[in-house]
Amino acid sequence: MALHLEDGVDESIRKHGVETYPNECCGALYGRDGVVSATFALPNTTEEGPRRRFLVRPQDYREAEARAGALGAELLGFYHSHPDHPARPSQYDLDHAWPFFSYIIVSVRAGVPEDMTSWRLLEDRSAFDQEDLTHG
Amino acid sequence: MANKIHIPTPLRPFTDKQDAVEVNGATVGELLTDLTTRHSGLRKHLYTDDGRLRNFVNVYLNDEDIRYLQREQTPVKAGDTLSIVPSVAGGAPTAVDTAPALSAEEIKRYSRHLILPEIGMEGQRKLKASSVLCIGAGGLGSPAAMYLAAAGIGRIGIVDFDVVDFSNLQRQLLHGTPDVGRSKLASAKDKINALNPHVQVDTYEVALSSENALDLFAPYDVILDGTDNFPTRYLVNDACVLSGKPNAYGSIFRFEGQASVFATKGGPCYRCLYPEPPPPGLVPSCAEGGVLGVLPGIIGVIQATEAMKVILGIGEPLVGRFLIYDALNMKFRELRLRRDPECPVCGDNPTVTKLIDYEQFCGMRPEPAVAPIAGGGGTDWEITVQELKKKLDAGETPFILDVREPNEYQINRIAGSVLIPLGELPRRYQELPKDREIVSQCKMGGRSAKAMDFLKSVGFTNVKNLKGGILEWVDKIDPSQPKY
Numbered sequence: 001m002a003l004h005l006e007d008g009v010d011e012s013i014r015k016h017g018v019e020t021y022p023n024e025c026c027g028a029l030y031g032r033d034g035v036v037s038a039t040f041a042l043p044n045t046t047e048e049g050p051r052r053r054f055l056v057r058p059q060d061y062r063e064a065e066a067r068a069g070a071l072g073a074e075l076l077g078f079y080h081s082h083p084d085h086p087a088r089p090s091q092y093d094l095d096h097a098w099p100f101f102s103y104i105i106v107s108v109r110a111g112v113p114e115d116m117t118s119w120r121l122l123e124d125r126s127a128f129d130q131e132d133l134t135h136g
Numbered sequence: 137m138a139n140k141i142h143i144p145t146p147l148r149p150f151t152d153k154q155d156a157v158e159v160n161g162a163t164v165g166e167l168l169t170d171l172t173t174r175h176s177g178l179r180k181h182l183y184t185d186d187g188r189l190r191n192f193v194n195v196y197l198n199d200e201d202i203r204y205l206q207r208e209q210t211p212v213k214a215g216d217t218l219s220i221v222p223s224v225a226g227g228a229p230t231a232v233d234t235a236p237a238l239s240a241e242e243i244k245r246y247s248r249h250l251i252l253p254e255i256g257m258e259g260q261r262k263l264k265a266s267s268v269l270c271i272g273a274g275g276l277g278s279p280a281a282m283y284l285a286a287a288g289i290g291r292i293g294i295v296d297f298d299v300v301d302f303s304n305l306q307r308q309l310l311h312g313t314p315d316v317g318r319s320k321l322a323s324a325k326d327k328i329n330a331l332n333p334h335v336q337v338d339t340y341e342v343a344l345s346s347e348n349a350l351d352l353f354a355p356y357d358v359i360l361d362g363t364d365n366f367p368t369r370y371l372v373n374d375a376c377v378l379s380g381k382p383n384a385y386g387s388i389f390r391f392e393g394q395a396s397v398f399a400t401k402g403g404p405c406y407r408c409l410y411p412e413p414p415p416p417g418l419v420p421s422c423a424e425g426g427v428l429g430v431l432p433g434i435i436g437v438i439q440a441t442e443a444m445k446v447i448l449g450i451g452e453p454l455v456g457r458f459l460i461y462d463a464l465n466m467k468f469r470e471l472r473l474r475r476d477p478e479c480p481v482c483g484d485n486p487t488v489t490k491l492i493d494y495e496q497f498c499g500m501r502p503e504p505a506v507a508p509i510a511g512g513g514g515t516d517w518e519i520t521v522q523e524l525k526k527k528l529d530a531g532e533t534p535f536i537l538d539v540r541e542p543n544e545y546q547i548n549r550i551a552g553s554v555l556i557p558l559g560e561l562p563r564r565y566q567e568l569p570k571d572r573e574i575v576s577q578c579k580m581g582g583r584s585a586k587a588m589d590f591l592k593s594v595g596f597t598n599v600k601n602l603k604g605g606i607l608e609w610v611d612k613i614d615p616s617q618p619k620y
Contacts, residue, residue: 024227046225048449053227058194058201061222065145075145078224085228093226096192098146099181103226125180 001131003076003102003118004035010135012039014113017081017106023050026080028064029102030073036102038071039079040064053092054080077102077118084108087115089128097121102131139212141171142219150177164197165208167218182220192223238264242334246288254450260288264334266447267291268384269356271344271372273320274298275422275432276362276386278310280440284360285328285335287444292328293338293356296320303620307429344368346491349375358443360384362436364421366413367494373398373406374491377481384443386435389419391428393435393461396454396473397442399482403455408476413498418586424579431463517588519575519600521609524550534573539587540606544579548606548617558583565594577602577609579620 009029016025016039023044030038042064046055056064056078068075078101082088087107089097097103099121106116119128138158143151151157159170168189172179182193189195195202196219202210212218238246238260249255255263268289270277273296281292298320300311308320315323321339328337340352344363349371353359359381361372369387376383376399383398385406398405438459445451458471480487527534536553538545545555556564558578568574574596578584581604588601602609610617 026224026226046227048227051228054225056222056224058196058221058223061144061224068145078226080226082228090227090229092229096223096225098144098222098224100146100149123177 001120001129002034002134003104003131004134005136006031006035006037007136009036009039010116013079013104013106013116016041016079017083017108017113018111020044020050020081021108021111022083024052024054024081024083026054026056026078028056028067028078029076029104030068030071031076032074034076036076037073040067042078051083075101077104079104079106081106081108081113084110087117089119093119094121094125094128097125097128099123099125103128104133139167139214140217141167142217144220144222146222147178147181147220150175150181162211163208164195164202164205164210164212164218167212168195168208192225194221194223195219196221237261242288245332245334249287255448259448259450262448263288263444264290266358267293267356268358268360268443268447269293269295269353270360270362271295271368272362272364273308273310273324274304274362274364275307275388275427276436276439277324277360278308279433279436280360280362280384280386280443281310281324281328282331283437283440284443285332285337287440288332289335289444289447291336291338291356293340293352294321294324295340295342295344295352296324297341297343303423307427307432309433344371346371346494349491350379353379353381356381358382358384358446360386360439360443362386362439364423366419367498369406370413370497371491371494374481374488377405378489378491382443382446384439384446386432386439388427388431388435389422390425391431391463393431393438393463395435395438395442395459395461396457397446400446400453400455402475404473404475405479405482407481408479409458409473411476411480416499416582416586420583424583428463431461434461434463517599517601518603520603521612524575524602524609525613528552532573534575535569536575536577536602537568537584537587538577538606539583540578544620547620548610550577550606550609550614553577558587561587561590565591565596568596570596572598574599575602576600578605580605580607 016027026044027039027041029036042056042060044050044054045057046053065075082105087105103119107114118131118133120131122129138160141157141159143155143157148155157171159167161167161170184190197205197210198217246260249260250257266289268284270281273294284292300315300318300320300323302316304311305313310324310327321341325337325339328335342348353375359376361383363369363372373383382400385398386395442454445453456473458473460469475482477484536550538549538553538555539558541557576584576588576599581601585601588599591599607619610619
């Protein structure tokens with residue numbers, strides 16, 4: 001499995017992670033056939049402390065899905081940041097994951113974006129499978 | 137009768153790419169069952185292993201979340217449309233993710249928590265991963281620490297430097313009769329370990345101070361203020377605000393208790409309510425004024441409740457609310473509190489940005505700088521019990537004014553003393569002789585100092601305060617009398 005990021009996608013995710021640091025950012029990924037062509041930043045509405053959590057509410061999800069139609073693209077997944085933590089999915093990420101979506105995680109340390117990884121839920125929900133990220 | 141279910145993007149691979157599916161049933165639950173029967177791959181993504189809808193799966197009947205209807209029992213009629221809408225959630229690892237799982241013994245121990253949907257396994261692991269620092273192992277700290285330990289808080293710190301005294305046993309349930317004379321920390325640790333050996337108990341045998349408070353608070357999630365004096369109360373408040381730790385606050389006096397949660401993000405702090413401490417001596421301590429033994433049981437357990445709610449993120453914590461409990465009338469009242477933008481600690485432009493000298497802030501009398509005089513260490517406004525005894529033995533007749541309450545006077549007294557409670561002094565001071573030396577005395581020296589100040593303000597010049605009060609007198613001069 002691989003996910004390809006078109007020009008500008010990588011930068012926009014990193015930029016969003018820096019803007020919301022020390023809190024987590026989140027947003028939607030759009031594209032087609034394993035190629036992300038656009039992102040859309042979403043409000044982090046968690047009430048559990050945005051430093052360690054993100055939440056996209058149902059109404060925001062609905063809009064995110066509707067936007068896919070307007071863009072003539074598919075909703076491919078979501079990205080979020082891990083402030084001062086590695087770009088690896090947590091148990092919480094796993095517990096809340098949806099199948100077939102790509103989950104991009106960017107690690108932001110002391111306000112500086114570092115690693116970026118992408119993950120997909122295994123069909124039996126037991127773990128994530130890391131997918132290769134390609135650029136350009 | 138067929139109804140339509142809208143399928144979100146990530147589930148469409150299970151429905152042959154269709155974004156809507158026709159299903160049959162009379163209730164939301166039946167429609168979902170029909171859906172997962174037709175497309176069985178959906179089941180494990182919509183339902184947990186024990187058959188409940190996953191909490192990040194939202195189901196809407198037309199435009200209404202079924203949680204606000206009758207959930208899966210909600211009836212459907214022809215033309216109704218169902219939508220499955222994801223909540224997308226995630227986040228960095230937290231202490232809970234790395235907390236060890238619960239052992240079989242712990243699962244049994246906490247089973248009454250685990251079956252509460254608001255706590256469950258995740259909440260219990262959160263409690264286990266959490267830590268609370270109790271300031272004081274006395275009246276409030278006792279019930280709070282015991283219930284927090286029983287509830288499965290993983291780590292409980294206790295700051296205290298006192299020794300168990302008989303007068304503690306009427307309310308401080310961490311300590312028993314065989315513990316009298318032991319350090320409160322040792323006795324607290326034994327009690328908590330016996331209650332729940334899974335709890336890590338950290339003990340700090342120090343007086344909380346501006347020098348050590350921030351370091352002591354750092355490893356803990358919530359601070360529980362069980363202090364009995366104003367300097368420490370302001371110190372705890374300011375240290376909580378500066379370190380961003382919630383303060384589960386409580387205080388007790390006679391038959392009345394107070395509780396609140398201070399220093400949460402955006403919430404008020406103790407200084408928003410009381411910017412300045414009361415003048416020293418105006419508010420007597422429990423040792424001076426007494427306290428109903430069961431009262432700290434109520435207030436300390438309220439503090440423990442709030443600490444747990446803050447940790448679990450459930451319910452409505454006592455933030456912005458000041459709870460006042462009146463045991464005699466059995467009434468709870470609530471005052472609304474707001475963060476004061478002008479607050480010197482948590483306001484928009486704070487002037488207190490590091491911990492200060494709280495004894496001085498609360499106007500406590502500084503230690504006299506003069507060298508102690510031979511025979512006892514008195515000053516010109518103070519007299520020691522040894523000096524008083526010497527005067528009496530030498531045949532002098534100072535007027536000994538006891539400003540305690542009549543019920544205290546019944547327990548012990550200095551022979552020849554005259555009782556005028558502090559509260560009655562303003563209308564009875566004419567009863568005092570102007571031509572004799574007056575020695576003002578109470579239980580420990582606080583109220584009598586106030587009485588002395590008052591007498592000086594109305595023209596008495598020859599007044600001294602008995603240092604250490606009747607307790608010192610019993611200790612050093614007359615051990616035959618009881619103490620309280």
